[in-house]
Amino acid sequence: MEDIEDVVATGAPPGLRLPLTAVGMKPKKKPRARLTRDPLSNPQIPGTQTIYMKTFGCSHNQSDSEYMAGQLSAFGYAVTDEPEEADLWLINTCTVKSPSQSAMTTLISKCQSAKKPLVVAGCVPQGSRDLKELEGVSVIGVQQIDRVVEVVEETLKGHEVRLLSRKTLPALDLPKVRKNRFIEILPINVGCLGACTYCKTKHARGHLGSYTVNSLVERVKMVVSEGVKEIWLSSEDTGAYGRDIGMNLPVLLNSIVAELPPDRSTMLRIGMTNPPFILEHLKEIANVLRHPCVYSFLHVPVQSGSDSVLAAMNREYTVSEFRTVVDTLIELVPGMQIATDIICGFPGETDEDFAQTVSLIKEYQFPQVHISQFYPRPGTPAARMKKVPSVVVKKRSRELTNVFESFSPYKGMEGRVERIWITEIATDGIHLVGHTKGYIQVLIIAPEGMLGTSTDVKITSVGRWSVFGEVIETPSAQVKENTYQGNITLEAFPCPGSCDKEPEPCQCAVQDMGQQISDCGPDESPVAIVINSSTTRIQVGRNFISSVQSVLLKKRRQQGSMRMNDVNANKFPENRETRRMSAKLSTMDWILLGGMIVSFLTTVGLLILLSSRMLSS
Known part of the structure; x- marks a missing residue:
C-alpha cells in the first residue's frame, strides 16, 4: 500500500501535474463513452484515460461527485457513464442504509471481475475503514475530494492509496461538472x-x-x-x-x-x-x-x-x-x-x-x-x-x-394557474419537469428549449405524485421590451438549424416592414407569431401552443418507445447519434428536392428552346 498524504505538504513536488488548462467551473465534457480508444491514450500517460463514476446516496454525495468529475475533467480525463469503456471505476458510496451498501459491494465485485482499477469514495470507507470489501482498494474520504486526481493517477499506476484524514473542508471554488447544468x-x-x-x-x-x-x-x-x-x-x-x-x-x-x-x-x-x-x-x-x-x-x-x-x-x-x-x-x-x-x-x-x-x-x-x-x-x-x-x-x-x-395532496389544483421553474426531462422521455413555488412537481409537454426557464401553466389534472399542466405562456414569446406600432404584417421562417438548449441562440428571421426582428421559436418548425400593436409583447397563440404540444407528445412518445425497446435489448443508443442521423436525413431530403427542381427546370428550358426553333423554321 502506498501513502501519498504528504504529496502536497510543501507545494507541488517534482512530477505532480498541473491542470491541462485553466480550471473553469464547468469544463467541456468528453464523449460519454469511447467506442474506439483515442490514439493518444496511453496507460502510462496520466490524463488520457476514461473514468466511470457511480454515485449512491444524498444530494451532498451528488455534489461531491460533481466536484470530483470537474477536477478529473480539468486534468484531461474523460468521465463516462459506461463502465465497460472505462479504464478505472470510481464509486461514491452511501452508508445510510444496508441496500445502498449492498449495491456498492455488488459493484465492487463486478469491477474486480472485470479487472479494472478501482477507487471507492464517500461515506462507506470514511465510516467503515476496516470493511473487508475495501481490502486492496484505493479509498478517498469525504473531505479529501479535492485530491481525487492524485488518487486516480496512483491507482492507475497499480498503487493502493488511502486518503481519509483531514482537518479542513474542501474549497467551494473547485472545478465542477454538474449532472444537471441548471x-x-x-x-x-x-x-x-x-x-x-x-x-x-x-x-x-x-x-x-x-x-x-x-x-x-x-x-x-x-x-x-x-x-x-x-x-x-x-x-x-x-x-x-x-x-x-x-x-x-x-x-x-x-x-x-x-x-x-x-x-x-x-x-x-x-x-x-x-x-x-x-x-x-x-x-x-x-x-x-x-x-x-x-x-x-x-x-x-x-x-x-x-x-x-x-x-x-x-x-x-x-x-x-x-x-x-x-x-x-x-x-x-x-x-x-x-x-x-x-x-x-x-x-x-x-x-x-x-x-x-x-x-x-x-x-x-x-x-x-x-x-x-x-x-x-x-x-x-x-x-x-x-x-x-x-x-x-x-x-x-x-x-x-x-x-x-391513500391521500390526494394535490386535489383541487385543477384549473389553477401556477408559475413553474423547469429544470429537467422526465424519466418517461415525454414530459418536462417543473416545480411550483411550493416545489410541487408539474409535468408539461413543451419544447426542450424551455429547460432552464420559468413559465405560467394551467393545471389540467392531478396525480398522486405530481400534477400535469399546460403552458399558457412561453419564455421564447417574451421579447426584450420592444415596442411595435401600426399595422404589422409578419412572416415566420424556419430556423436555419435546430432551436435547442445549446448556448448558441437560434435566430428565426421575422420581417417587420423592412426591419428584421430576431427571435427563436420554441420548435424547429415555422412559427406563426402575432404581434398585438397595442402591446409591447410578442404573443404565441394558444392554438399554436396546442399544436406544438401535440407534435412534441407524438415525437417524444416515439422516442420513449425506442428508448424502452433499446433498454429491453440491452442497448444504449446515443441521443447525439440519433440527432446526427436525423440531420443527415433532412439534408439528403433537401439535396434530392433540389435535384428534382433543377431537373424540372432543365426540362422546361429544353422544351421552350425546342419549341422556339420549330416555330422559327
Missing part, C-alpha cells in the same frame, strides 16, 4: 451536532463543520453568473449551520437571497433540517420561505410519531415540538409544503408507538413521506438494541405506505 448543489456544512443511535453518517461526516457566509455567497454569485436556475442548499442538518463558527442559518439565508436575481430566474431550495435547531428561528425561516426567489418547501424528518421511540433514537425533540415546526410554517408561509421521513420498526417500537406514527401522518397528510424499514448499521448503538421481528417491520412499512398512498 442545478447547483451547494454544501453549506458537513457533519452534524446530533448523536442519533441509528445513524452511521455521523461516523463518516463527523462533527459539524460549516463554511463561512462569505465563501457561500461568493459561490452563489459565481453559479448565478453561469446560468444556474436552482440552488439546493445541502447538508446533514441545515438547521445546525454555523453553530461551530458563531453564525446561524437565518443570517446565511438572507445573505444568499440578497444575491439572487430579482427577476426570479434563479430559485433557492433549503435543504433538510431536523427540528431541534430550526425551532429557535422559526419566524426568521418562515420569512425567508415567503421570499419570491425561495421555494416554499422544507424537508423536516420526524422519524416516529412516538415520544418513547424518539427518545430511543436520541432525536432530541418531541412530537409536540415537531408539530410546532410544521404548524408555524404552514401558518406563516402561504402554500407551504413539508416533506418528512419515517423509520418503521425501530428497536423497541410497539404496536401503540406505530399507531401514533400512523395517526400523525394521517393528520397532516404530508405530500411527501420517505418511508424506510429499520436497518441496523454496524457500529451504531441501535445495532445492539433488541430488534423488532423483520416480518413485523415489513408489515408496518406496507401499512404506512398504503395509508400515505
Whole structure:
C-alpha cells in the first residue's frame, strides 16, 4: 500500500501535474463513452484515460461527485457513464442504509471481475475503514475530494492509496461538472451536532463543520453568473449551520437571497433540517420561505410519531415540538409544503408507538413521506438494541405506505394557474419537469428549449405524485421590451438549424416592414407569431401552443418507445447519434428536392428552346 498524504505538504513536488488548462467551473465534457480508444491514450500517460463514476446516496454525495468529475475533467480525463469503456471505476458510496451498501459491494465485485482499477469514495470507507470489501482498494474520504486526481493517477499506476484524514473542508471554488447544468448543489456544512443511535453518517461526516457566509455567497454569485436556475442548499442538518463558527442559518439565508436575481430566474431550495435547531428561528425561516426567489418547501424528518421511540433514537425533540415546526410554517408561509421521513420498526417500537406514527401522518397528510424499514448499521448503538421481528417491520412499512398512498395532496389544483421553474426531462422521455413555488412537481409537454426557464401553466389534472399542466405562456414569446406600432404584417421562417438548449441562440428571421426582428421559436418548425400593436409583447397563440404540444407528445412518445425497446435489448443508443442521423436525413431530403427542381427546370428550358426553333423554321 502506498501513502501519498504528504504529496502536497510543501507545494507541488517534482512530477505532480498541473491542470491541462485553466480550471473553469464547468469544463467541456468528453464523449460519454469511447467506442474506439483515442490514439493518444496511453496507460502510462496520466490524463488520457476514461473514468466511470457511480454515485449512491444524498444530494451532498451528488455534489461531491460533481466536484470530483470537474477536477478529473480539468486534468484531461474523460468521465463516462459506461463502465465497460472505462479504464478505472470510481464509486461514491452511501452508508445510510444496508441496500445502498449492498449495491456498492455488488459493484465492487463486478469491477474486480472485470479487472479494472478501482477507487471507492464517500461515506462507506470514511465510516467503515476496516470493511473487508475495501481490502486492496484505493479509498478517498469525504473531505479529501479535492485530491481525487492524485488518487486516480496512483491507482492507475497499480498503487493502493488511502486518503481519509483531514482537518479542513474542501474549497467551494473547485472545478465542477454538474449532472444537471441548471442545478447547483451547494454544501453549506458537513457533519452534524446530533448523536442519533441509528445513524452511521455521523461516523463518516463527523462533527459539524460549516463554511463561512462569505465563501457561500461568493459561490452563489459565481453559479448565478453561469446560468444556474436552482440552488439546493445541502447538508446533514441545515438547521445546525454555523453553530461551530458563531453564525446561524437565518443570517446565511438572507445573505444568499440578497444575491439572487430579482427577476426570479434563479430559485433557492433549503435543504433538510431536523427540528431541534430550526425551532429557535422559526419566524426568521418562515420569512425567508415567503421570499419570491425561495421555494416554499422544507424537508423536516420526524422519524416516529412516538415520544418513547424518539427518545430511543436520541432525536432530541418531541412530537409536540415537531408539530410546532410544521404548524408555524404552514401558518406563516402561504402554500407551504413539508416533506418528512419515517423509520418503521425501530428497536423497541410497539404496536401503540406505530399507531401514533400512523395517526400523525394521517393528520397532516404530508405530500411527501420517505418511508424506510429499520436497518441496523454496524457500529451504531441501535445495532445492539433488541430488534423488532423483520416480518413485523415489513408489515408496518406496507401499512404506512398504503395509508400515505391513500391521500390526494394535490386535489383541487385543477384549473389553477401556477408559475413553474423547469429544470429537467422526465424519466418517461415525454414530459418536462417543473416545480411550483411550493416545489410541487408539474409535468408539461413543451419544447426542450424551455429547460432552464420559468413559465405560467394551467393545471389540467392531478396525480398522486405530481400534477400535469399546460403552458399558457412561453419564455421564447417574451421579447426584450420592444415596442411595435401600426399595422404589422409578419412572416415566420424556419430556423436555419435546430432551436435547442445549446448556448448558441437560434435566430428565426421575422420581417417587420423592412426591419428584421430576431427571435427563436420554441420548435424547429415555422412559427406563426402575432404581434398585438397595442402591446409591447410578442404573443404565441394558444392554438399554436396546442399544436406544438401535440407534435412534441407524438415525437417524444416515439422516442420513449425506442428508448424502452433499446433498454429491453440491452442497448444504449446515443441521443447525439440519433440527432446526427436525423440531420443527415433532412439534408439528403433537401439535396434530392433540389435535384428534382433543377431537373424540372432543365426540362422546361429544353422544351421552350425546342419549341422556339420549330416555330422559327
